[in-house]
Amino acid sequence: MDIIDLKIRDYKNAREAAFEKIKEAIIKGHFKPGEKLVEQTLAQEMGVSRTPVREAIRRLEAEGFVISIPRKGVVVSRADKEEIVQLYSIRAELEGLAARWAIENADEDDIQKLDEAISRMEETVASGDLDGVVQSNALFHDAIAQASKSRILCTLLKTLQDNIQRFRFQSLHLPGRPEAALAEHKEIIAAIKEKKAEEADRLLKEHLQNACAAALAHMK
Amino acid sequence: MDIIDLKIRDYKNAREAAFEKIKEAIIKGHFKPGEKLVEQTLAQEMGVSRTPVREAIRRLEAEGFVISIPRKGVVVSRADKEEIVQLYSIRAELEGLAARWAIENADEDDIQKLDEAISRMEETVASGDLDGVVQSNALFHDAIAQASKSRILCTLLKTLQDNIQRFRFQSLHLPGRPEAALAEHKEIIAAIKEKKAEEADRLLKEHLQNACAAALAHMK
DNA sequence: ATAGCGAATATTGTATCCTGGGTAGGTGAA
DNA sequence: TTCACCTACCCAGGATACAATATTCGCTAT
Numbered sequence: 001m002d003i004i005d006l007k008i009r010d011y012k013n014a015r016e017a018a019f020e021k022i023k024e025a026i027i028k029g030h031f032k033p034g035e036k037l038v039e040q041t042l043a044q045e046m047g048v049s050r051t052p053v054r055e056a057i058r059r060l061e062a063e064g065f066v067i068s069i070p071r072k073g074v075v076v077s078r079a080d081k082e083e084i085v086q087l088y089s090i091r092a093e094l095e096g097l098a099a100r101w102a103i104e105n106a107d108e109d110d111i112q113k114l115d116e117a118i119s120r121m122e123e124t125v126a127s128g129d130l131d132g133v134v135q136s137n138a139l140f141h142d143a144i145a146q147a148s149k150s151r152i153l154c155t156l157l158k159t160l161q162d163n164i165q166r167f168r169f170q171s172l173h174l175p176g177r178p179e180a181a182l183a184e185h186k187e188i189i190a191a192i193k194e195k196k197a198e199e200a201d202r203l204l205k206e207h208l209q210n211a212c213a214a215a216l217a218h219m220k
Numbered sequence: 221m222d223i224i225d226l227k228i229r230d231y232k233n234a235r236e237a238a239f240e241k242i243k244e245a246i247i248k249g250h251f252k253p254g255e256k257l258v259e260q261t262l263a264q265e266m267g268v269s270r271t272p273v274r275e276a277i278r279r280l281e282a283e284g285f286v287i288s289i290p291r292k293g294v295v296v297s298r299a300d301k302e303e304i305v306q307l308y309s310i311r312a313e314l315e316g317l318a319a320r321w322a323i324e325n326a327d328e329d330d331i332q333k334l335d336e337a338i339s340r341m342e343e344t345v346a347s348g349d350l351d352g353v354v355q356s357n358a359l360f361h362d363a364i365a366q367a368s369k370s371r372i373l374c375t376l377l378k379t380l381q382d383n384i385q386r387f388r389f390q391s392l393h394l395p396g397r398p399e400a401a402l403a404e405h406k407e408i409i410a411a412i413k414e415k416k417a418e419e420a421d422r423l424l425k426e427h428l429q430n431a432c433a434a435a436l437a438h439m440k
Numbered sequence: 441a442t443a444g445c446g447a448a449t450a451t452t453g454t455a456t457c458c459t460g461g462g463t464a465g466g467t468g469a470a
Numbered sequence: 471t472t473c474a475c476c477t478a479c480c481c482a483g484g485a486t487a488c489a490a491t492a493t494t495c496g497c498t499a500t
Binding site: 013054055061063083087089090093094096150152155156 | 232233235236271274275276278279281282283284290303306307309310313314316317370371372373375376
């Protein structure tokens with residue numbers, strides 16, 4: 001089942017590497033919700049001892065990727081439809097806040113990154129490159145978080161996005177959704193550039209609500 | 221400096237105990253922002269080995285209480301005035317959301333807990349029991365989170381509250397603030413009971429904005 | 441055949457050990 | 471005096487060893 005290569009390459013330390021690797025495996029769906037993770041096995045696959053693996057697991061636990069049951073083990077956490085909606089809602093609130101702060105704090109570099117994300121998304125939507133669409137979509141949302149200039153908010157949003165992504169409810173896989181998302185992104189960036197805080201906030205929340213709906217519609 | 225007793229009592233496992241104990245020491249200000257934490261020392265003070273302490277530290281790191289510098293160690297994290305404001309703002313967004321969800325999902329038990337929190341706050345404000353006020357204030361905010369019936373939101377809010385509390389910017393220490401906070405709580409609970417979602421959201425955000433202002437004013 | 445029990449095994453939890461990087465403190469030369 | 475270098479100690483990172491608990495699997499008795 002080693003579709004994913006857990007072997008460690010060039011990280012500074014083993015626990016950071018273990019954290020990234022395991023998280024990646026969960027996000028990419030190679031470790032599925034409900035699946036049990038055995039420390040020894042993970043350690044062997046990565047060529048390290050259990051110590052760094054355990055530390056990585058504690059962090060994954062704190063970020064909501066796994067659930068640890070004392071003396072029994074850790075399993076990849078599940079989420080029902082309700083929790084998916086909650087994740088999207090919480091993210092919408094915080095990303096709306098990020099947009100408002102971005103209007104106050106963004107510099108030229110941030111705006112440029114937003115523009116780039118839009119351009120890349122235009123290209124990939126036009127060429128039907130779905131992976132590229134997903135990537136440039138992430139780029140756009142990351143750029144908004146970055147532009148808020150709040151380390152705390154960036155961290156929270158990153159964790160939320162990763163937690164949403166791992167359920168593979170790819171809203172962008174619904175026919176027509178990439179085009180709609182692109183249009184919404186354009187509206188959002190326009191509002192940010194015109195420094196219309198309320199409008200940017202509202203548009204972003206609507207955008208994520210649409211994304212959530214598309215994700216749920218596509219999900220089964 | 222051992223004002224606080226780090227010794228472990230009746231926890232299920234050492235790492236959970238270590239986590240709680242160290243976090244408590246940070247929140248109560250016995251470990252101050254910028255202070256270095258040495259694994260060996262902590263382990264000895266708690267009568268355990270370094271292993272569970274290290275795992276506890278990884279979780280504290282993920283929750284923002286400490287910052288780890290590779291090969292150097294961990295220090296209790298600092299926050300400037302700007303970050304304090306950010307913490308309050310983020311919390312305000314999420315607690316507003318919690319209030320809206322509480323209106324949809326709260327049961328009689330939740331409402332009763334809210335009422336109890338108000339009663340306790342009335343008593344403690346009247347008697348000038350500041351510790352009691354702080355406690356019943358926390359009770360009120362916890363009750364709102366609980367009533368939202370969202371595990372994810374509860375976890376996020378708890379971490380935010382702890383992170384705010386630890387800077388000892390006790391908004392309630394400003395003269396007149398306990399009375400004002402109580403009045404605001406009453407307005408919020410009224411809005412929740414009348415199922416006025418927009419109003420509850422707005423009142424809660426204003427309440428936390430006032431709390432933030434009071435905290436900053438008191439902090440000097 | 442199956443339920444209950446018990447030994448063997450697997451896996452987590454904790455302690456200890458080893459190594460190497462980092463730091464402080466001291467010594468000597470400019 | 472000051473700066474560079476050297477040394478010795480401290481501490482984090484990681485590996486390994488040991489302990490406690492869960493789980494599995496096979497045996498037995500009904």
